[in-house]
Amino acid sequence: MSDATTTPPAETTTETAATPLRVEGLEKRFGGIVAVDDASFDVKAGTVTGLIGPNGAGKSTTFNCITGALTPTDGEVYFQGEKITGMRPEQIANRGLVRTFQIARALSEMTVLENLMLAPKAQQGEKLWRSVVPGARQGVVDQETELRERVWETLEFFEIDHLAYEKAENLSGGQQKLLEMSRAMMTEPEMLLLDEPMAGVNPTLEDKLLDRIHSLREDGYTFLLVEHDMDVIMEECERVIVMHQGSILADGNPDEIRDNEQVIEAYLGEDI
Numbered sequence: 177m178s179d180a181t182t183t184p185p186a187e188t189t190t191e192t193a194a195t196p197l198r199v200e201g202l203e204k205r206f207g208g209i210v211a212v213d214d215a216s217f218d219v220k221a222g223t224v225t226g227l228i229g230p231n232g233a234g235k236s237t238t239f240n241c242i243t244g245a246l247t248p249t250d251g252e253v254y255f256q257g258e259k260i261t262g263m264r265p266e267q268i269a270n271r272g273l274v275r276t277f278q279i280a281r282a283l284s285e286m287t288v289l290e291n292l293m294l295a296p297k298a299q300q301g302e303k304l305w306r307s308v309v310p311g312a313r314q315g316v317v318d319q320e321t322e323l324r325e326r327v328w329e330t331l332e333f334f335e336i337d338h339l340a341y342e343k344a345e346n347l348s349g350g351q352q353k354l355l356e357m358s359r360a361m362m363t364e365p366e367m368l369l370l371d372e373p374m375a376g377v378n379p380t381l382e383d384k385l386l387d388r389i390h391s392l393r394e395d396g397y398t399f400l401l402v403e404h405d406m407d408v409i410m411e412e413c414e415r416v417i418v419m420h421q422g423s424i425l426a427d428g429n430p431d432e433i434r435d436n437e438q439v440i441e442a443y444l445g446e447d448i
């Protein structure tokens with residue numbers, strides 16, 4: 177193939193770099209329930225963008241459709257200009273779009289260190305031929321050393337290195353959230369979708385988690401954040417997207433959202 181067919185025009189490259197995630201006309205039905213109803217929005221690179229809305233608004237379903245856990249009924253999702261609709265979760269994660277999950281039960285018996293050693297993508301050691309082909313073995317050893325270093329760096333970054341040999345199930349809720357973030361970072365993502373990362377986290381660990389999100393954003397990472405704590409959303413997000421009954425109700429900066437009549441009405445009775 178020539179360059180002409182593999183390299184997108186410069187304008188497209190700039191545009192997709194500035195707007196890594198685009199969701200167009202997303203719809204997800206569960207039988208008669210329309211959980212996500214013609215939702216369109218995008219997320220700009222290097223931002224922390226909030227996705228908020230009352231309970232049942234469709235936020236988690238939207239995350240599930242973006243990250244491949246669910247197949248949308250209709251609509252498209254683009255990541256860095258590539259259509260990822262209908263791809264498997266691991267295919268999407270391999271492209272750098274990663275969602276934090278609650279820690280899987282099967283992994284909870286393992287130590288924090290083991291959890292992180294298992295997280296990264298593209299481990300050379302898993303490719304058998306590299307271990308048996310003479311000369312390639314050294315590459316595996318080097319990569320394992322490098323992996324260990326990266327694991328320790330990540331543990332230190334999230335300040336859970338003192339828990340390295342602790343079983344994941346013995347960690348507090350907040351520490352498990354930090355472990356979850358650490359595991360996500362080990363996959364070398366470019367964009368992270370965080371579904372209520374502060375839920376059940378004590379104020380000290382919450383500050384630590386927010387502080388880590390800040391410094392990762394400074395490093396160029398992009399975040400889409402679902403969070404019920406309005407103070408966190410209003411303080412941390414440069415942009416807020418509001419969902420209500422499956423649709424996008426508003427999209428703007430925190431001040432615009434706070435003053436938006438429709439948003440206030442949707443949250444009637446709730447403290448925004």
Ligand SMILES: Nc1ncnc2c1ncn2[C@@H]1O[C@H](COP(=O)(O)OP(=O)(O)OP(=O)(O)O)[C@@H](O)[C@H]1O
Nearest residue numbers: 206209210211229230231232233234235236237238
């Ligand atoms: N697997 C499913 N089967 C049937 N209905 C579902 C399913 N998942 C979600 N729903 C419904 O879709 C709607 C949107 O749910 P969703 O979990 O996306 O909301 P949410 O905005 O994340 O809410 P919350 O803030 O409570 O987490 C709700 O009416 C919910 O009951």
Ligand SMILES: [Mg+2]
Nearest residue numbers: 235236237371
């Ligand atoms: Mg939810």
